[in-house]
Amino acid sequence: MTAPPLDDVALDHTAQNDPAVRTAQEDRLRAVWKPPAGLFLRWSDVNNNRVGIWYTLTAFVFMLFAGVLALVMRAQLAVPDNDLVSANTFNQLFTLHGSMMMFLFAVPMFEAVSIILLPQLLGARDLPFPRLSAFGYWSFLIGGVFVGGSIFFNVAPDGGWFMYPPLTTRTDLSGLGADIWMLGLSFIEVSSVAAAVELIVGVLKCRPPGMRLNLMPLYAWYILVVAVMILFAFPPLIAGDVLFEMERLLDWPFFDAARGGDPLLWQHLFWIFGHPEVYIIFLPSIALFAMLIPTFSQRHLLGYPWIVLAAVGTAFLSFGLWVHHMFATGLPKISLAFFSAASEAVAIPTGVQIFCFIATLWAGRVIWSTPLLYATGSLAIFVIGGLTGVMVAVAPFDWQAHDTYFIVAHLHYVLLGGTLLPLFGGLYYYWPLVTGKKLSDRLGRIAFWVMFAGANLAFFPMHFSGLMGMPRRVFTYPAELGLGGLNMASTIGAFLFAAGVALVCVDLCLSPTRKKGKRNPWNAGTLEWLAHPEDEDWGIRSVPLIESRYPIWDQPGFVEKVDEGRFFLPDAEEGRRETIVTTVLDARPLQVVRLGTPSFKPMFTAIALGGVFILTTYHLYWAALGCGVTTLAMILWWLWTGTAEIPEKAGKSIGHGLTIPLYISGPSSSGWWAMFITMMADATAFSGLVFGYYFFWTIHPEFPPAGPGMDGPGAFWPMAALALVLAGWAATLVARIIHARGQVSAARGLLAFGILASLASLAAGLAGPWLTDLRPTLHVYPAIVWTLAIWTTAHSGIGAIMQAYALARSLAGRMPPAYDADLHNITVYQHFLALTAIVAYATIGLFPAAA
Amino acid sequence: MKRGIGHRVRELKVTLWTLIVPPTLWAAHFLFSYLWAAISCEKVGYFARFPITFAVGTGLALVLIVASGLIAWAQTRTPGTPAPHDGGTDIDRLRFIAYSTMLLAGLSFVAVVFTAIPVMLIGDCR
Numbered sequence: 001m002t003a004p005p006l007d008d009v010a011l012d013h014t015a016q017n018d019p020a021v022r023t024a025q026e027d028r029l030r031a032v033w034k035p036p037a038g039l040f041l042r043w044s045d046v047n048n049n050r051v052g053i054w055y056t057l058t059a060f061v062f063m064l065f066a067g068v069l070a071l072v073m074r075a076q077l078a079v080p081d082n083d084l085v086s087a088n089t090f091n092q093l094f095t096l097h098g099s100m101m102m103f104l105f106a107v108p109m110f111e112a113v114s115i116i117l118l119p120q121l122l123g124a125r126d127l128p129f130p131r132l133s134a135f136g137y138w139s140f141l142i143g144g145v146f147v148g149g150s151i152f153f154n155v156a157p158d159g160g161w162f163m164y165p166p167l168t169t170r171t172d173l174s175g176l177g178a179d180i181w182m183l184g185l186s187f188i189e190v191s192s193v194a195a196a197v198e199l200i201v202g203v204l205k206c207r208p209p210g211m212r213l214n215l216m217p218l219y220a221w222y223i224l225v226v227a228v229m230i231l232f233a234f235p236p237l238i239a240g241d242v243l244f245e246m247e248r249l250l251d252w253p254f255f256d257a258a259r260g261g262d263p264l265l266w267q268h269l270f271w272i273f274g275h276p277e278v279y280i281i282f283l284p285s286i287a288l289f290a291m292l293i294p295t296f297s298q299r300h301l302l303g304y305p306w307i308v309l310a311a312v313g314t315a316f317l318s319f320g321l322w323v324h325h326m327f328a329t330g331l332p333k334i335s336l337a338f339f340s341a342a343s344e345a346v347a348i349p350t351g352v353q354i355f356c357f358i359a360t361l362w363a364g365r366v367i368w369s370t371p372l373l374y375a376t377g378s379l380a381i382f383v384i385g386g387l388t389g390v391m392v393a394v395a396p397f398d399w400q401a402h403d404t405y406f407i408v409a410h411l412h413y414v415l416l417g418g419t420l421l422p423l424f425g426g427l428y429y430y431w432p433l434v435t436g437k438k439l440s441d442r443l444g445r446i447a448f449w450v451m452f453a454g455a456n457l458a459f460f461p462m463h464f465s466g467l468m469g470m471p472r473r474v475f476t477y478p479a480e481l482g483l484g485g486l487n488m489a490s491t492i493g494a495f496l497f498a499a500g501v502a503l504v505c506v507d508l509c510l511s512p513t514r515k516k517g518k519r520n521p522w523n524a525g526t527l528e529w530l531a532h533p534e535d536e537d538w539g540i541r542s543v544p545l546i547e548s549r550y551p552i553w554d555q556p557g558f559v560e561k562v563d564e565g566r567f568f569l570p571d572a573e574e575g576r577r578e579t580i581v582t583t584v585l586d587a588r589p590l591q592v593v594r595l596g597t598p599s600f601k602p603m604f605t606a607i608a609l610g611g612v613f614i615l616t617t618y619h620l621y622w623a624a625l626g627c628g629v630t631t632l633a634m635i636l637w638w639l640w641t642g643t644a645e646i647p648e649k650a651g652k653s654i655g656h657g658l659t660i661p662l663y664i665s666g667p668s669s670s671g672w673w674a675m676f677i678t679m680m681a682d683a684t685a686f687s688g689l690v691f692g693y694y695f696f697w698t699i700h701p702e703f704p705p706a707g708p709g710m711d712g713p714g715a716f717w718p719m720a721a722l723a724l725v726l727a728g729w730a731a732t733l734v735a736r737i738i739h740a741r742g743q744v745s746a747a748r749g750l751l752a753f754g755i756l757a758s759l760a761s762l763a764a765g766l767a768g769p770w771l772t773d774l775r776p777t778l779h780v781y782p783a784i785v786w787t788l789a790i791w792t793t794a795h796s797g798i799g800a801i802m803q804a805y806a807l808a809r810s811l812a813g814r815m816p817p818a819y820d821a822d823l824h825n826i827t828v829y830q831h832f833l834a835l836t837a838i839v840a841y842a843t844i845g846l847f848p849a850a851a
Numbered sequence: 852m853k854r855g856i857g858h859r860v861r862e863l864k865v866t867l868w869t870l871i872v873p874p875t876l877w878a879a880h881f882l883f884s885y886l887w888a889a890i891s892c893e894k895v896g897y898f899a900r901f902p903i904t905f906a907v908g909t910g911l912a913l914v915l916i917v918a919s920g921l922i923a924w925a926q927t928r929t930p931g932t933p934a935p936h937d938g939g940t941d942i943d944r945l946r947f948i949a950y951s952t953m954l955l956a957g958l959s960f961v962a963v964v965f966t967a968i969p970v971m972l973i974g975d976c977r
Contacts (some may be wrong), residue, residue: 337969
């Protein structure tokens, strides 16, 4: 069924003229979207308006906690030769401060805010996978408490937020903290990738009819770009974490130079994540500006395509910057110069968007509200950080400033101006959207000026203390260096800043005592302001037809039409939670998708998965394995009962004579996209491991090395494994094609064959390194070969589970030929598996002979 | 004849994938430059001043970026709707993606030139 052209839709409102009809619709919608109540049941909620708020509050609390850690550090550094905390505690403080601010505040905060805002911005009732959002939240909470709480037991990670080996891989130099960092944060990375999948599919597939790509709110553009960046930035770190834990737990020498490893590999993998990370947290905050600046300029944003250029351009260039964190490692100057060049180039798109904002303000009639004060103030701070950024992008300057407080000053200017203060601006702007009440203008302005003064007083002197030679991450300094005054200023500034944050917290705490305000208090033009102060859980009364970038301003009678249900899907006749799925480019309606309802399954799955990571930290491998099996069972149960449900009828009317299907499969469905996007992330992690293999090849004159325990895995077994993977892949692909033609029995046979092929490839893939007796603790070559083999065979195993799942669905009558989304989705997995196997087995089987 | 080419260019499909063609070319060129320098420095021990592979690779990347920019430029001039081209029509959507692609081509061109400059200035592995 193709998407009907929207131009032909006559917006016929007569049915909605009857108030009784509207009230009945509202009652049905209200009943369907009623949140679970009760002390325990309420935590089973999955609706974005609840989960998003939990998520935001949790990230906010982690931010406050990490901020307190910073205050302790500043108190320690206030005077020379201070002994408030020990060197060991200080190490834990700065490591946890950085790690929590990055992993537990900045990234999750963007995801949390997006989970609240995105459905509102897109006129959707919810994101496409509400239970996945809930799963992401519970994973985040468990992982965050685990990592953050470690400091109370004096076992917090203490190796710096980048965890450089060999300090952190040698178990005699670093204790449990390194494992807590690796495993706890890996768990959170899983939840970040889950959120990225949710947000990308949300932006691409859940826009309201008529909201073509060129009418999308810029916030959605930024979210799309940032979520894609997460897909390519986090997986290399996950790959690095895998290697890192293999070294710590099993003594496989990836970063041990004595046995052929190289600590620089970790730095590469970490910073391939770490630099895009800076833009991952910066762009969403800038996206808030792109929403509030047009509102307070009372005009459309100028240069819409230029902003898209800035977002997409920054996203790409940010992946060419990572080595500028490694300028001092002795890489060839030519390599440094490439990254220096890209670091300078990224200033262009960053500048472009700031000029767009300034031009919009210039051309508009500006209302100097509190949120705008935060926006402009943070731009000023950010620009200072940007300028020092251009300075440290110049390698010779960086050699002078590296690991000094100059860098601390630079990065805090960037992060305060580019992330934290914009978020406070967003808080003042969007608080009425969430609670129906404005925050205090007066307190907000006072807090802003206190924070603005505090930030500058804290961080500006650090430029000087850094240039005078004060090193980072050292717990004290001698009085003779003459740094006492500058450090005292920084400490006073830090506490001043904290006082500003405390004022904001007071303002938030006073909010429940205030009266509800009016709807759309800032007279904004974008869809999210349809939200009513008297909160309804259904998201939006009817899904509008969009004809402008600022529909509330430009489309006559827009708000009334939405409220009176005169647009699409104004009802929930079948008592199901629903939203509309549309096409990627032009947002033509494709499907009414039934959404997940409240359930404890996401929470229990997160607990089980958390068990895997947390128990592994304490070397309780059997218990961790038990949790792993439980996680798998939970996921299968969740999928079996909650996804690809066959609807009671083929299509459903969404009003105005449009009837669209309730079930679609293949590349136009949201599930297919989710699988595709997840596998992009998976393939990126895999390429991180392959990068490791070839990295070791470049640094060793002889690779693979000769000698006992290092001669393998030969060509035979890898090629046999590859042939078996391809057989399983072909069987699945053909099964999907003939299944669609109605040859169900033959398709089942092929799936059964595919399971056997996948399992056989698992055995054959491991047989290569096993039978040639590759000993992974001996040298990095056998270790990386084993890692590639294990990664690929594990994927074969998962492939077999998926094939078995599809076969079982078919046998249970849950996957007839017309409803074959499961088969489509596992075929996507098989495509990626085939690609992984080709690269992995060609590398370990054929490359040694070629080299 | 020229109008015929312009017309045919406008018929080319424009999607989110075509939007990222220019920056993808930058990324490919960047990766190529980095690997070329890293492998020749580690494995060969030196690279000749401004070697031919690098020049050809850079030239190719620039030509492709300019080509994608020109195609996008032709598409931004698709006639049929009134200015300011921010409405909900097929043509405005096409013009928007084409315009953004053209801007990205400009940025990618500059970024590729930025990457090439060090090779001209440094020229060895120290």
